Amino acid sequence: MLDAVLTRIDAGFPASLDRLLDLLRIPSISTDPAYRAECRRAAEWLVGELAAIGFDAAVRDTPGHPMVVAHWTKAGPDAPHVLFYAHYDVQPVDPVDLWTSPPFEPVVAEGPNGRERITARGASDDKGQLMTFVEACRAYVETTGGLPINVTILSEGEEESGSPSLVPFLEANKAELARDVALVCDTGMWDEDTPAVTTMLRGLVGEEVTITCADQDLHSGMYGGAAPNPIHVLARILAGLHDDAGRVTLDGFYDGVPELDPAVRANWDGLGFDGAAFLGAVGLSAPAGETDRTVLEKLWSRPTAEVNGITGGYTGNGFKTVLPSKASAKVSFRLVGDQDPDAIRASFRAYVEAALPPAAKVSFEPHGGSPGIRLSVDNPALAASLGALSDEWGRPTAITGSGGSIPVVGYFKDILGMDSVMAGFALDDDRIHSPNEKYDVRSYHKGIRSWARILAALAR
Structure with missing residues (x-):
């Protein structure tokens, strides 16, 4: 038939x-x-x-x-x-x-x-x-x-x-x-x-984080060096999301992340995937992320924390010497295994709040969440x-x-x-x-x- x-x-x-x-x-x-x-x-x-x-x-x-x-x-x-x-x-x-x-x-x-x-x-x-x-x-x-x-x-x-x-x-x-x-x-x-x-x-958690310092934009000559800059605060927070080995630093982030099934790993190993060629095709010469994982593992079976966009201060043509009142970033987490989207969101917010200097405030806007x-x-x-x-x-x-x-x-x-x-x-x-x-x-x-x-x- x-x-x-x-x-x-x-x-x-x-x-x-x-x-x-x-x-x-x-x-x-x-x-x-x-x-x-x-x-x-x-x-x-x-x-x-x-x-x-x-x-x-x-x-x-x-x-x-x-x-x-x-x-x-x-x-x-x-x-x-x-x-x-x-x-x-x-x-x-x-x-x-x-x-x-x-x-x-x-x-x-x-x-x-x-x-x-x-x-x-x-x-x-x-x-x-x-x-x-x-x-x-x-x-x-x-x-x-x-x-x-x-x-x-x-x-x-x-x-x-x-x-x-x-x-x-x-x-x-x-x-x-x-x-x-x-x-x-x-x-x-x-x-x-x-x-x-x-x-x-992979699942997905999206968060938009906004850091506010002064209640208005400030002249960088009159206030620079004395007033906290929310872009500096935000940059330090975002940079701290990963350690030197490429692992995400949030508390409990890897809870529920499984190791790869041996049979699946064997299947992947047999695919002949060339990580260097994959990255080279888009102009990249070296991988990021966890240093003890292959490129294919990072793409398919490992969780991530990525910054998808940053705004703050003057970004138009020319130059403007301003200390912004606010700075924002859009951050996404790709989830695998049994990672809990709500727990990941809560851990990220707690991390940001703990890293704030006294003069800074933070607000969050969620953008969806789904498990792997x-x-x-x-x-x-x-x-x-x-x-x-x-x-x-x-x-x-x-x-x-x-x-x-x-x-x-x-x-x-x-x-x-x-x-x-x-x-x-x-x-x-x-x-x-x-x-x-x-x-x-x-x-x-x-x-x-x-x-x-x-x-x-x-x-x-």
């Missing part, structure tokens, strides 16, 4: 590509209210395609952009039931003048590596990824009359604008959406020939997916981590009580969120075939 489905995918691929291009033409920019109607149009387009396959599909309204929910329950009550998640909304396209073609007029053309690519906003993040699964389902239905397992599809329209409606929607629809496992297609390949399943995601995610490598659905991907790509599937965050995976665990399998087909050079975003035609084609194999493996 699987061979017939794969043959159908190959024969029908030109039509599959045309359908993706149709979806890419819809400018579903979720963060801009001017595109609200286009987001709904994208949701309705997707519902139409899923209904045509045979799904029970509907647009579900939220206070923001709608969700798409679709069910296939014809495989029988004893068959596995998965929840597939992706998003149909996209990032804004600015700056438009850097695009080589209009961002919502997709172009299929040969790239520098000689392979065909689709250039359009959303091609890789996440419409191309979404459609790999939809087209795999279509091939099954057209070939065999149905899917080998039961499938629920959830596609949201606010992922690129913070998913404000997602948690309330999941909480209100637990019984409908909680399944055996979630399949998340918002990740990428290890390289253009090696598939990957992501098992670690670790998925068990013993999950049967994960094992099935690893084998299916290896069969399609002809290489062992890499078990990878991610330095970033995909909050929906945590929501699925905490709210719906289910683990996720994160498999995607994006490449590092897909320029997601940037001008000239692209998706390789090969990624799209083999992504469809990959999902067909995964569905078959999960059925077994």
Whole structure:
């Protein structure tokens, strides 16, 4: 049966590509209210395609952009039931003048590596990824009359604008959406020939800290040397966040940080990752961070403290001799394992307050917090997916981590009580969120075939 489905995918691929291009033409920019109607149009387009396959599909309204929910329950009550998640909304396209073609007029053309690519906003993040699964389902239905397992599809329209409606929607629809496992297609390949399943995601805590000294800006000639400078205070505090070995100095920061599983470490060691080349590609000659850790460990399995921006005093053109009243910094912490976001925030605030000189005051503004995610490598659905991907790509599937965050995976665990399998087909050079975003035609084609194999493996 699987061979017939794969043959159908190959024969029908030109039509599959045309359908993706149709979806890419819809400018579903979720963060801009001017595109609200286009987001709904994208949701309705997707519902139409899923209904045509045979799904029970509907647009579900939220206070923001709608969700798409679709069910296939014809495989029988004893068959596995998965929840597939992706998003149909996209990032804004600015700056438009850097695009080589209009961002919502997709172009299929040969790239520098000689392979065909689709250039359009959303091609890789996440419409191309979404459609790999939809087209795999279509091939099954057209070939065999149905899917080998039961499938629920959830596609949201606010992922690129913070998913404000997602948690309330999941909480209100637990019984409908909680399944055996979630399949998340918002990740990428290890390289253009090696598939990957992501098992670690770092969490995130954001804090904005403002130091205030004088009640007004001061003339640096009249007050310099006598009045405390909040920029000096802030700089000393930020510099003290790390010791000479690159470790974060906050009390309790490493509570809940696990050592890497030996099997995962062996998989990573076999990936052939070149840390020096990775950093050299962006003009860096030496790594930062913990001196006793590899670059890949630092990116995927170790926590961080980073300063993302500093403001204070006069920053315009020319020169102004002023002692500012205030100085601010935006600080983020990437979390792993069982680190507690609330505890990390409290420890940072206590550290700052303890470091203040008598003449300084501090205020804080939180900017979100979510824990890291670790998925068990013993999950049967994960094992099935690893084998299916290896069969399609002809290489062992890499078990990878991610330095970033995909909050929906945590929501699925905490709210719906289910683990996720994160498999995607994006490449590092897909320029997601940037001008000239692209998706390789090969990624799209083999992504469809990959999902067909995964569905078959999960059925077994």
